[in-house]
Amino acid sequence: MGSQPPGLSFALIEQARARIAPLVTVTPVLTSSTLDEACGARLFFKCENFQKGGAFKARGACNAVFSLPEAQVRHGVATHSSGNHAAALARAARLRGVPAYIVMPHSTPLAKRAAVERQGAHITLCEPTLAARERAAAACVARTGATLVHPYDDLAVMAGQGTVGVELLEQVPDLDVLLAPVSGGGLLSGIAVAARTLRPVARIVGVEPAGADDAARSLRAGRIVPCERPETIADGLRATIGVRPFAEFLRYVDDVVTVSDGAIVAAMRHIWEVMKIIVEPSGAAAYAAVAAGRLEVRGRRVGVVLSGGNLDLESLPWLTPVRE
Amino acid sequence: MGSQPPGLSFALIEQARARIAPLVTVTPVLTSSTLDEACGARLFFKCENFQKGGAFKARGACNAVFSLPEAQVRHGVATHSSGNHAAALARAARLRGVPAYIVMPHSTPLAKRAAVERQGAHITLCEPTLAARERAAAACVARTGATLVHPYDDLAVMAGQGTVGVELLEQVPDLDVLLAPVSGGGLLSGIAVAARTLRPVARIVGVEPAGADDAARSLRAGRIVPCERPETIADGLRATIGVRPFAEFLRYVDDVVTVSDGAIVAAMRHIWEVMKIIVEPSGAAAYAAVAAGRLEVRGRRVGVVLSGGNLDLESLPWLTPVRE
Numbered sequence: 001m002g003s004q005p006p007g008l009s010f011a012l013i014e015q016a017r018a019r020i021a022p023l024v025t026v027t028p029v030l031t032s033s034t035l036d037e038a039c040g041a042r043l044f045f046k047c048e049n050f051q052k053g054g055a056f057k058a059r060g061a062c063n064a065v066f067s068l069p070e071a072q073v074r075h076g077v078a079t080h081s082s083g084n085h086a087a088a089l090a091r092a093a094r095l096r097g098v099p100a101y102i103v104m105p106h107s108t109p110l111a112k113r114a115a116v117e118r119q120g121a122h123i124t125l126c127e128p129t130l131a132a133r134e135r136a137a138a139a140c141v142a143r144t145g146a147t148l149v150h151p152y153d154d155l156a157v158m159a160g161q162g163t164v165g166v167e168l169l170e171q172v173p174d175l176d177v178l179l180a181p182v183s184g185g186g187l188l189s190g191i192a193v194a195a196r197t198l199r200p201v202a203r204i205v206g207v208e209p210a211g212a213d214d215a216a217r218s219l220r221a222g223r224i225v226p227c228e229r230p231e232t233i234a235d236g237l238r239a240t241i242g243v244r245p246f247a248e249f250l251r252y253v254d255d256v257v258t259v260s261d262g263a264i265v266a267a268m269r270h271i272w273e274v275m276k277i278i279v280e281p282s283g284a285a286a287y288a289a290v291a292a293g294r295l296e297v298r299g300r301r302v303g304v305v306l307s308g309g310n311l312d313l314e315s316l317p318w319l320t321p322v323r324e
Numbered sequence: 325m326g327s328q329p330p331g332l333s334f335a336l337i338e339q340a341r342a343r344i345a346p347l348v349t350v351t352p353v354l355t356s357s358t359l360d361e362a363c364g365a366r367l368f369f370k371c372e373n374f375q376k377g378g379a380f381k382a383r384g385a386c387n388a389v390f391s392l393p394e395a396q397v398r399h400g401v402a403t404h405s406s407g408n409h410a411a412a413l414a415r416a417a418r419l420r421g422v423p424a425y426i427v428m429p430h431s432t433p434l435a436k437r438a439a440v441e442r443q444g445a446h447i448t449l450c451e452p453t454l455a456a457r458e459r460a461a462a463a464c465v466a467r468t469g470a471t472l473v474h475p476y477d478d479l480a481v482m483a484g485q486g487t488v489g490v491e492l493l494e495q496v497p498d499l500d501v502l503l504a505p506v507s508g509g510g511l512l513s514g515i516a517v518a519a520r521t522l523r524p525v526a527r528i529v530g531v532e533p534a535g536a537d538d539a540a541r542s543l544r545a546g547r548i549v550p551c552e553r554p555e556t557i558a559d560g561l562r563a564t565i566g567v568r569p570f571a572e573f574l575r576y577v578d579d580v581v582t583v584s585d586g587a588i589v590a591a592m593r594h595i596w597e598v599m600k601i602i603v604e605p606s607g608a609a610a611y612a613a614v615a616a617g618r619l620e621v622r623g624r625r626v627g628v629v630l631s632g633g634n635l636d637l638e639s640l641p642w643l644t645p646v647r648e
Contacts, residue, residue: 028352030374049600050354269637276373276633278600309600313593318637 008155008189008248010197013162016063020160023062023095027051029171034274039290041297044172046164049279049309053115055236056164056187056307057088057151063160064149065092073098075145080126080133082108083236084308085151090119101146103136105129111312152184153242162190168303169198177297180305181285182206182215182256183237185245187307192252202303206249206256207289209234209264215241216256219249233261233317236282236308255295259285263292265317271306280311332479332513332572334521337486340387344484347386347419349375353495358598363614365621368496370488373603373633377439379560380488380511380631381412381475387484388473389416397422399469404450404457406432407560408632409475414443425470427460429453435636476508477566486514492627493522501621504629505609506530506539506580507561509569511631516576526627530573530580531613533558533588539565540580543573557585557641560606560632579619583609587616589641595630604635 030045048056065077076099079089086102093100100121104113105128116123126136141148150157164187169175178195180188185206192204208216209232217225224246230238241249249256259267264281267288271279283306290297290304354369372380389401400423403413410426417424424445428437429452440447450460465472474481488511493499502519504512509530516528532540533556541549548570554562565573573580583591588605591612595603607630614621614628 054600272602272637276378276602278596278602313596313640313642316637316640319643 006155008158008162008193008244010193012155012159013166013190013194016059016156016159017163017166019066020059020062020163023052023066023092024058025051026167029168030275030277032275035270039297041290041299042301043287043290044168044175044301044303045275045287046168046303046305047277048164048305048307049277049283053084053088053091054308054310055084055088056161056305057084058091059163060157060160060186061085061088061092061149062095064154064156065089065096065098067156068147072147075147076101077149078102078137078140078144078146079149079151080104080137081151082112084310087112087115087119089149090116090121093121094119099144099146101140101144103133103140105133109312150242152186152239153244155244158186158190158245158248160190161187162194164305165191165194166198168305169195172301172303173199174301175199175202175303176300177203177205177302179205179207179286179289179302181234181237181282181307182208182241183282184239185215185241185249187305188253189245189248191305192248196252203254204252205254205289205295207285207294208256208258209237209285210258210260212238213258215249216258218246219253219256222250234264234281234285236280237285257289257294259288259292259294263288267291269318277306278309279306280308281317283308330479332482332486332517332568334517336479336483337490337514337518340383340480340483341487341490343390344383344386344487347376347390347416348382350491351375353492354599354601356599359594363621365614365623366625367611367614368492368499368625368627369599369611370492370627370629371601372488372629372631373601373607377408377412377415378632378634379408379412380485380629381408382415383487384481384484384510385409385412385416385473386419388478388480389413389420389422391480392471396471399471400425401473402426402461402464402468402470403473403475404428404461405475406436408634411436411439411443413473414440414445417445418443423468423470425464425468427457427464429457433636474566476510476563477568479568482510482514482569482572484514485511486518488629489515489518490522492629493519496625496627497523498625499523499526499627500624501527501529501626503529503531503610503613503626505558505561505606505631506532506565507606508563509539509565509573511629512577513569513572515629516572520576527578528576529578529613529619531609531618532580532582533561533609534582534584536562537582539573540582542570543577543580546574558588558605558609560604561609581613581618583612583616583618587612591615593642601630602633603630604632605641607632
């Protein structure tokens, strides 16, 4: 396999949990007899949409920021992102009392920019390409001495996200399957490492949009195969799986299944209507795999991570047509 | 005061609780540090939007249907309503294995009609006037021998709704204020009677839309003063307060405050965005009173009933203009 990057351990997740306990919410697990009957399984929804900032990203960002040594962190932290990680990192920096530098494309919706600004972060706008973002972030780090906190290809971030798995398996110890959405892979790799210790018999399955199925293809190929042009309504699931998360996928993830954008929107709407909770498209992807029959769950006890609930309430996907 | 109708007692609420326990959900109490900071109080949201059928109405309907003697109930139950009570009564009848006859105006949205049909109820359509509804319901009762279950002017229904208060005061015993929306008054009268025993120092306050403020005016006048033409976006809050609920209001309710439709929509949206849960306009009214400063809550511990979460996801109020 060539040289492997250092792996994520259960001990790192346990340390993360103790470190971030005062800073994040122990999110509830909700159930729905209506949704259980519809799929013939017992579903346990881990509600990270109720997490601080409305997404699981608070966990990894807090763990990364609070595990940096004082002499280093006082120069601040930086990232390039327009999504939930940016706002979560800005919040973690504010809580630790250090500056946050966020590079975002100038095409970022005003609402997301405002969420980052509310946390007091310094924002640098750039062209909406990955190259421009990386260049701007590198310049920002060179100028300020800030530490770059990658949204997923970072062991401290992965350990933080893994606390979702520890909590869920404490709340519902006897799960047969754990399902979570996959973008860069930070969340599912953390959950997989947690489950490996706490519930090794559980099947660990990732869910990707069909239009951004790099992790599914990478797992089949045994090496990272990026998507040339990810295209999905799930704006949180467009990243390419990272090197460190992928190493854990190879060890511990049983499968990655894909769902259409139509299935994601239908699942999202079903969750809203039946459970009366708000999930964003990315947050509904794991349930979409169950609802669309993309994996066998009949008679099983299934943990389903609802990863976040941030979206623009002015433009709901069922008010505009979505490709199937 | 002339002849008083028999009153609601705490014992009736306790009996209701035992009777409906297998049929309804003990709904969670959620909190939000963001909303607490915004109003300077501690808010405890009683999430009846998570109740069976998406509204507190399941409680009263189940208590009414399951407290009827077998010889009577086997002829079925009936009501005229197009809203949450109709679906809740239809569900309660299905659970008891007896027919439900629901009279609804032919203008009822298809989604609400479908919800009642899914419970297997017999639907009679009529003209959209109160007179036509009452006439059709009377004809239905005469034909079938079914028992009419009024949506609020009924002690068994009021006792069922009162279980919201018992649960909330067990979950958060030391509340200073209890806030709930008022339409026919069944919910708040039940809560008031529960609090009278469990937490007599708590202030009991109802909230009405300014365009359907019959309870507020009735409480001031000391007699029921109907609204000629209720007009509010909160479709669940348009009824006139009932005789039996009003008797409890006179005894135990400290105040009824009003909120504008604009304040209701703003509160609803704020709850969706911050708490990531879905409440209907009626369900957001109690929080609207806090958010709009319609009562003094600074430093207090306030129970806020989110009464329901059923609405048409195609036509959200912030996508269309609302009168202030």
